[in-house]
Amino acid sequence: MLLNQWYVLANCDEVTSAPKRVHALGQDFVLFRDAEGAAHCLSDTCVHKGASLSCGKVVDGSVECPYHGWRFDGSGACVKIPSLIEGKKIPKRARVDSYPVQEQWGWIWAFLGDAAEAERPPLPDFYPEYEEQSGEWRFARGRAQFDCNWVRALENGVDRAHAVFVHTDFGNPDSPEVEDYEVDDSNNRIYGAGSGKPLNKRGAWRDAIPDAREEREVEVQIFVPAPCIRIQMHMQKNMSQIIVTAYTPIEEGKTQLNFIQARNFLTDEKFDEDSLKRVYFVIEEDAIILKHLKPARVPPSLADELLLSSDHHGTVFRQKIKELEAKGLAIDADQQSRDTECVRVIPSPLRKEDPSNWVFKSVPMREAR
Ligand code: FES
Ligand SMILES: [Fe+2]
Known part of the structure; x- marks a missing residue:
């Protein structure tokens, strides 16, 4: 964390x-x-x-x-x-x-x-199109929890090879291959584009999205100083779904997800329930896998797992996290859980400005390397 x-x-x-x-x-x-x-x-x-x-x-x-x-x-x-x-x-x-x-x-x-x-970095700008075309987008929001570490949870959100195995409603089981793709890591975001398939045609979406099983352009961005993923799926010209998922570590092994699903089709409120149901369905499928991943925290070195080019996006993210940890920004959660005698707190900006005269000490940190 x-x-x-x-x-x-x-x-x-x-x-x-x-x-x-x-x-x-x-x-x-x-x-x-x-x-x-x-x-x-x-x-x-x-x-x-x-x-x-x-x-x-x-x-x-x-x-x-x-x-x-x-x-x-x-x-x-x-x-x-x-x-x-x-x-x-x-x-x-x-x-x-x-x-x-x-x-x-x-x-x-x-x-x-x-x-x-x-x-302090600025907050990410998830919906520039919304500002330009206010009223053409419909937002629905929700929340869920994963019983796993936040890095594991976030990496799963950009994992391209898992879709056809974990999810019943998207990906094409007849072509599970993942083409090599470029990832651009700059300006506090890790960007990767590629192709993908929107959620299966069911309910109201069946009529709204023609040929839902065809390949679509998908843009995936990870925001680093505000752990979030933005996935934009271009269904067809001027028809998009953008899902932003924010990952908040609750504890080392628990992650809260807050998400916004924005769409510029089926913008009537009455379609929210159906749209949210799709997102929750996908989250539940992921949750079962994430709960049992080992080790609970991603291992210290990339060589401790056998990562492939299909894992490229997540790997770049993982390296970025390792860099932040090396700067001394990681809480020592093991030490923190042993240290129950006194209250420890997350240090605030004022504490840095004026380090004396605080009752509680700040949380133990893992050493910078
Ligand atoms: S414990 Fe808060 S005022 Fe006494
Ligand atoms: Fe998934």
């Missing part, structure tokens, strides 16, 4: 003025909106005596701990300690980590890490 990435933590409409607990990178976070409606993400554990802030409530734009009523604003600073007698100061260490938040494509993204603003 990596620090300094943008992660999808919730849908925008799930975050309100009632605090919401979410789990990512093995940690709890509290999400809430202040009086102006701005969304915030804080470490969930109160530095006083360890209560969960998400069990509290939002008062005057700050989250109030349910145990003794300390209040923390969106920056993580404690702004009120009700038990303090007048004239006594709030201690400097009364603060929790606060993480940068952005709302985009209906999702709440939090930057979980301590990189300063200038070093």
Whole structure:
């Protein structure tokens, strides 16, 4: 699990003025909106005596701990300690980590890490066509969970050879070969184009997509500082389906998937249910395989598995992850699970700016190489 990435933590409409607990990178976070409606993400554990802030409530734009009523604003600073007698100061260490938040494509993204603003990458732009042709696209969204490590889950999303074996509804079992393909790794994205087959014709799609079993152009992109995949399938001229899947590591062996399925055909709301059903069906087929992959984390070296040219896209991604791990961005999850005596937190940007006066230490990291 990596620090300094943008992660999808919730849908925008799930975050309100009632605090919401979410789990990512093995940690709890509290999400809430202040009086102006701005969304915030804080470490969930109160530095006083360890209560969960998400069990509290939002008062005057700050989250109030349910145990003794300390209040923390969106920056993580404690702004009120009700038990303090007048004239006594709030201690400097009364603060929790606060993480940068952005709302985009209906999702709440939090930057979980301590990189300063200038070093943070921008969010990926998934739907430039939507901005140009607003109203011609229909978005449906959903969520699922894989019982596997996030790198395994993401690699599966770009695995070209598995489709005909794992999925009943796409790929052509009579031609399982995967042609060699180029992958372009630049500008925080790993891009590969190729051919593929859209989902089988069923229900409303049968009439909407002519010759659904024919080869189509498929563009696949992995976004690295915001672990996501964007797959665009060109059904025919001016007819596309774009699926964006965001991968959030919950724990080492659990990954949450938030997805958006966008289409510029069958754009009436009444087709959402059918469209989502297709996506969930595919996810369930993948989940069975992913649950039993060994080792649970991808092995340290590429030579520890027998990867072929059909695995090219995933391999480039895996190398990229290894580079980030070598820079010291990987959480030492084994150490973290042994270390249960004290609370550890994901370091926030303010911690880097001002490293002293924090109650909780940051999570243990694997060594940079
Ligand atoms: S534990 Fe939060 S105020 Fe006491
Ligand atoms: Fe799959």
